[in-house]
Amino acid sequence: MRRFLPDNFTLLIAAAVAVASLLPARGAFAEGFGLATDLAIALLFFLHGARLEAATVRAGFLHWRLQLVILGLTFLLFPALGLALGLVPETLLPHGLYLGLLYLCLLPSTVQSSIAFTAIAGGNVPAAVCAASLSNILGVVISPFLVGLLFTLGGGGGISGDAVAKILLQLLAPFLLGQLLQPWIGGWLRARKKLLMPVDRGSILMVVYLAFSHAMVEGVWNDFSLRDIGVVLALDVLLLASALGISLMVSRKLGFAREDEIAIVFCGSKKSLASGVPMANAIFPAATIGAIVLPLMLFHQIQLMACAMLAQRYAARAAAREATAARA
Template sequence: MKIDGFLIAMASAIVLALLFPWVGMDDGPVHLGILTTIGIAGVFFLHGANLAPKALRDGALHWRLHLLVQGTTFLFFPLIGAALYFASEGWLPDGLRLGFFYLGALSSTISSSVAMTAMARGNVAVAVFNATLSGLIGMVATPLLVRLVSTVGAGGPAVGEAILDILKTLLLPFALGQACRPLIGAFLHRHKKVVSTLDRGVIVLIVFGSFAESTASGLWRQFSPQSFLIVTGLAAGMLALALFFTISISRLLKLDTADEAAAVFCGSKKSLANGAPIAKILFAGNPAIGMIVLPVLLYHQIQLIVCASLARRYALHIQRLAPLSEPSESAFQS
């Protein structure tokens, strides 16, 4: 398998945060807090400018599929997260318990949901619509869901203030990007790697800062290798339940295979690209922030490996049923 440079970068960021936590503090020598805030706003501006409105319009009419995806993301997943949060009291650290609920409350991914759906020869227009809608809903729904089980961060903002901060930092730049799309959309389409590189670079900075804060607080002295294995197993279990649920309901609704593929990949994914920036705002001042984002980091890697294999299976199945033409290039501009 090809070495994943993004995974190596995140692992390196965690190691550096363990060794040199003072560098990643918000008030450290590089002022990482200000740097990541600017980076997050810039990335969401570019995402807005890069998203083709036509791709959203083309996928907007499949209402049963939309209900399935959004219901899985913001009802089914939070129920799993809540069950795990309350059932694990006393045998998982509080930061990890909150981290699993936070994972369940997150929105779906955009880029990888669309890419996996395309790889599976599924309905790309529907994937673009649902993944984008999920990200926008999550800016409000995620903090509200987290508030059900926890105060929003030790020393962090209240839930209403957190939502306003998220909308200001994520939604406003996204909307400005959409407004500027006629001017820079074609340039960004020709240079897709620029957006991808900046996106991943900001995530690495957030991971570094989160783990540096937790290291400086002494949090990781409470964390054993056995706990890490447990977290990995629980994250994989959440993905397995989500895949089983979306596949079962898709077949109960008698969706065709292309629509089923879109439902499976949009409904089972959780967004690290949205999760890391929202966590930085939502859990500001919480010394356990590194532990809170750990389930999201592990789930992200597991979902990529499992869903890539599943996408190839869908592609072979759909090709056997009826060979399809390649998805339109415009659909990938998200």
């Protein structure tokens, strides 16, 4: 039953939402907390750049066929699914939550969980490391571009020049600076993952608290009901099931080995909360971020539970094949 329970980080996110609901940031405190959040996000992307070895980026391009499939699933299939959700009537799915679902579909893949599930399932871990890393590197540029393009089609107003400048300054510039300094500080940072975890998770919790504080102050939640949240949950499940099924079918149709299939399934079906929440903070007006990131936070927990079960099934099948081969 433990695999059906929320992970600790999800519980912390829920706690941040609860605190924002009871004690939302207002006035001068909100402004100061917003500045601190911006600095924390810049530090987060600097650390991402500094910890990622340049050799990993180069290796990501060597298995180009696998990488193209995963990037296609992430930045072509998912956006197409997101646009298809626009067919759901607004009487069933409020427009603000639809935009959150569309935004979710435009994000890069996860890094840690994609690699972890690939390893549990017995897949191609080096390919998963390269694919997930490459997805996040390109996502800093591709995701905002897709937001600007597809939100106009989806009635979301596109992306402003100020938002583009903020992305370049707050996300891309720190990441590139981290890459430049990686040869000198990368090894030290990689050896201290637990020490730096509070920066990774703390920055996301700060954004969540600030986003839901703005939502409370602006009265955004007055527009949504429990039924609306239930519809978002159902559509999140539908998105994940579609992505898992299509990624499995594509990998088999193209003749990938089992290990590569596993990497494709786990890297091509997931969406990154760690990149999505800070990016939303840079792209969208403060009053709308709560509704934008809510579908992503729900999707985060759903994908962890579903992929944990799927990884265990892959591992069990591999163990059964090994046992059969040993008896033969």
